[in-house]
Amino acid sequence: DAGITQSPRHKVTETGTPVTLRCHQTENHRYMYWYRQDPGHGLRLIHYSYGVKDTDKGEVSDGYSVSRSKTEDFLLTLESATSSQTSVYFCAISETELEAFFGQGTRLTVV
């Protein structure tokens, strides 16, 4: 299995609070991604990174920001969490634009 660690694995937070999810890789892969998975929507790309400090928006980026200050870490921040951001969040990594390897996921509940 690719070395990807997501933290925390589970989190419950209140509406309006900031939340940061962390993705850590030990593979030195160039690309890192954040996806969310929701019933009826499959996997949707939030943001991705193609290098240190190089990031871009995905399909559902509103309300989210990311940072990548080191190759191994990719942080996803919800500045002010809303109930619509209750979801399962997956981090993924890839060395090329081909297959990506996914982490175990973070289940976030916003109450």
Place this chain on the structure above:
Amino acid sequence: DQQVKQNSPSLSVQEGRISILNCDYTNSMFDYFLWYKKYPAEGPTFLISISSIKDKNEDGRFTVFLNKSAKHLSLHIVPSQPGDSAVYFCAASAREGSQGNLIFGKGTKLSVKP
């Protein structure tokens, strides 16, 4: 506007029979296609892929077929086993200028009954 469509939310097959999962795409720039398998409470795992220069790729019990003119691909699992029960996601990429951006379908839940 969905660029990758998996129109069957679920599929049930008998153990030992063939499972066929379908996927359609609309973006003619897509040139690389992948299938992922996902068990509950786990991340998706890569299963098999195919480049647009091929029409078939086989790996053990798994075969992916690509019909570019119809913008359609399918995943065949033969023979199906109970351990294959999972959600299967089709994904596509336009490698030129895509920066590694995979577009996923909504998934098909496969149930293989003993």
